[in-house]
Amino acid sequence: MFKKMMFILFLACALGLQASVTHTNPSLKSLDAEGEKADFLNKASLNVASNGEYKFTSTVGTRAKWDDGISLLNFLDSYKIPQSLYYQLPVEDKELVAEIYAGATYYMLKDSTGKLLQAFIPISENAQIYINYSGNSYKLSIIPINYVVSDEVVALKVQHTPYQDLLDATGDRALAGEFISAYKNNVNFKKYIAKDDVLAVIYERKYRLGRQFGQPNIKIAMIETNKTPNYLVSFNDKYYNLQGKEMTNFLLITPVKYRRISSKFSYGRRHPILGIIRPHYGVDFATPIGTPIHAAADGRVIFAGIKGGYGNVVEIAHADGIKTLYAHMHKILTRAGRYVKQGTVIGTVGTTGLSTGPHLHFGVYKNGVPVDPLGRIKTARVELNRKQKASFNKLAKELKAELDSEVLNIDNSNLFMKKIVQNM
Numbered sequence: 001m002f003k004k005m006m007f008i009l010f011l012a013c014a015l016g017l018q019a020s021v022t023h024t025n026p027s028l029k030s031l032d033a034e035g036e037k038a039d040f041l042n043k044a045s046l047n048v049a050s051n052g053e054y055k056f057t058s059t060v061g062t063r064a065k066w067d068d069g070i071s072l073l074n075f076l077d078s079y080k081i082p083q084s085l086y087y088q089l090p091v092e093d094k095e096l097v098a099e100i101y102a103g104a105t106y107y108m109l110k111d112s113t114g115k116l117l118q119a120f121i122p123i124s125e126n127a128q129i130y131i132n133y134s135g136n137s138y139k140l141s142i143i144p145i146n147y148v149v150s151d152e153v154v155a156l157k158v159q160h161t162p163y164q165d166l167l168d169a170t171g172d173r174a175l176a177g178e179f180i181s182a183y184k185n186n187v188n189f190k191k192y193i194a195k196d197d198v199l200a201v202i203y204e205r206k207y208r209l210g211r212q213f214g215q216p217n218i219k220i221a222m223i224e225t226n227k228t229p230n231y232l233v234s235f236n237d238k239y240y241n242l243q244g245k246e247m248t249n250f251l252l253i254t255p256v257k258y259r260r261i262s263s264k265f266s267y268g269r270r271h272p273i274l275g276i277i278r279p280h281y282g283v284d285f286a287t288p289i290g291t292p293i294h295a296a297a298d299g300r301v302i303f304a305g306i307k308g309g310y311g312n313v314v315e316i317a318h319a320d321g322i323k324t325l326y327a328h329m330h331k332i333l334t335r336a337g338r339y340v341k342q343g344t345v346i347g348t349v350g351t352t353g354l355s356t357g358p359h360l361h362f363g364v365y366k367n368g369v370p371v372d373p374l375g376r377i378k379t380a381r382v383e384l385n386r387k388q389k390a391s392f393n394k395l396a397k398e399l400k401a402e403l404d405s406e407v408l409n410i411d412n413s414n415l416f417m418k419k420i421v422q423n424m
């Protein structure tokens with residue numbers, strides 16, 4: 001029984017629930033084998049009765065991928081859950097629910113009759129929808145996703161292409177893609193990279209239930225061109241060279257003339273008691289109804305229509321894995337499948353899906369992960385001020401020393417890799 005409880009505590013912790021059991025056990029951290037969890041999921045779940053007793057019942061755990069074109073309402077219908085669960089949500093949560101994305105891995109617990117007891121549906125790297133059946137009714141809340149962060153190092157001698165070799169070494173498509181887009185416009189890989197040129201990256205990787213999750217964070221990267229190293233250091237979410245010159249390649253313009261920013265981007269803070277979070281995955285530009293909305297960059301319209309709490313929405317796919325989203329539109333003036341130029345009018349500002357004043361909710365996603373739009377919009381490049389420069393120099397020096405020493409570990413296999421799990 002005690003062992004079972006520990007499994008449950010682990011699962012609750014891994015899925016981001018407030019664990020209600022107070023015992024802790026250091027050996028829990030070693031229970032990360034996928035097999036053990038899958039086994040557990042098929043055995044038992046924890047039901048807390050109103051008198052506070054724990055009861056184990058036979059349940060089935062499932063991991064599934066969210067299908068394209070499915071809304072939360074479709075999902076609720078398929079489990080005979082009342083739609084009021086969605087309609088009663090505050091507008092901010094309705095917006096967040098519209099963030100469910102195709103291909104997201106989600107988890108469910110059902111009883112032996114197929115009735116849904118719990119579902120954990122991610123809406124980003126940091127937040128998930130939590131549906132829970134208790135006391136004869138369903139509850140829906142947005143809660144944080146807990147994950148393990150690992151500091152990782154990969155250093156190799158290029159044998160094929162930087163992308164292919166990074167992918168082969170790490171199996172991490174997102175890392176290889178981020179590496180290439182970081183150096184885009186800085187280093188011409190095709191022209192200057194020769195066989196056995198060295199490439200190295202120190203980065204952070206998130207894992208959820210033993211699987212790679214979300215986007216890697218590159219801390220420092222280096223690639224040689226004709227034996228000369230080119231470094232990039234990440235600082236305040238942008239890439240700089242060792243001299244502190246910003247190397248980020250800006251793609252976007254401000255999509256609308258606005259009066260003020262009524263809400264900024266945030267990942268949300270966890271409510272200390274309720275455990276819920278309320279992130280805001282975009283910037284709200286307050287401006288009158290009918291104001292034209294412009295495509296923030298060249299791209300292809302991948303969605304034009306109604307999207308839950310976002311009302312009328314246009315989504316555009318751009319280069320470098322960037323996607324932009326324009327919500328609460330009054331009129332949509334484009335169609336899915338169309339190619340648009342930066343500045344093309346794609347619609348007008350409205351209040352659809354909203355109870356507040358007219359504004360454009362503008363979202364920016366990098367490889368599907370929401371990022372702060374204001375950090376991605378083309379402005380005059382701002383030099384680091386004296387204080388920032390000092391902390392940048394310190395960081396860059398430390399990271400460079402670390403990376404340079406890891407590169408020495410590359411052996412005859414042309415490869416060196418290291419992983420350090422930081423926290424849980």
Ligand SMILES: [Zn+2]
Pocket residue numbers: 263280282283284361362
């Ligand atoms: Zn918004």
